[in-house]
Amino acid sequence: MFYSHLKGHVEALLFASGEPLPLPKIAQVLEIEVDNARLLLDQLNEDFSSENRGLTIVEVGGGYQLCTKPELATIVERLAHVREAKLSTAAMETIAVVAFKQPVTKQEIEIIRGVKVDKALTTLVERGLVKELGRKDTIGRPILYGTTETFLQCFGLRSLEELPQLNDMLTEQP
Missing domain, CATH: 1.10.10.10 (Winged helix-like DNA-binding domain superfamily/Winged helix DNA-binding domain)
Incomplete structure (x- = not known):
């Protein structure tokens, strides 16, 4: 794919955003067509699956978001409990x-x-x-x-x- 060098850019945008990013916004920031942005998202998600990584890209709330794979939720919850702030x-x-x-x-x-x-x-x-x-x-x-x-x-x-x-x-x- 002509834009495959931008996969890292997409990953960085999703990571930095913290909330769902609409496809047109991703395309705008990367200065590419919306269809190419969608292809990049699909390719990046395939990479996450094939490389046995802990992340996935999900479409939620009118945009795309980087999330932990559902099967790893319990391990992430353990971290959340450890890091919880003490009660006042x-x-x-x-x-x-x-x-x-x-x-x-x-x-x-x-x-x-x-x-x-x-x-x-x-x-x-x-x-x-x-x-x-x-x-x-x-x-x-x-x-x-x-x-x-x-x-x-x-x-x-x-x-x-x-x-x-x-x-x-x-x-x-x-």
Whole structure:
């Protein structure tokens, strides 16, 4: 192919973009025809397959994106868990309340902590440490929160029964 020397350019564009790149944009940046850009994408994807590499090019959201091959998702997830940022003090305090008082509403957490917990609770839900368990059967039907299997894994627990008892913790204060 006349433009095969541009495969590295396409790969670099997709890598640098981080989001789907429309085919016309790729063609414009490389100053080639759209059909040739499509051929380059196809050829590059064939290279990824034939060379047993960890990447593939997928068409999503009106463009093309460089992605990890689906069969390698579990290995990449391990890296993501290792690199996750530590929880803030507010998030740790919030998850402690959820763990010991679940099922618990946001308002109940805020009463115990004495501060708003919107951001901390959102962070915990996004990280999969806390989930919605349902609704409390009271006025307004507030959401009930509880911990997840991910919480148990992250904190090295087999079950919630392994959490220390609150009474034991209160009597052990210095």
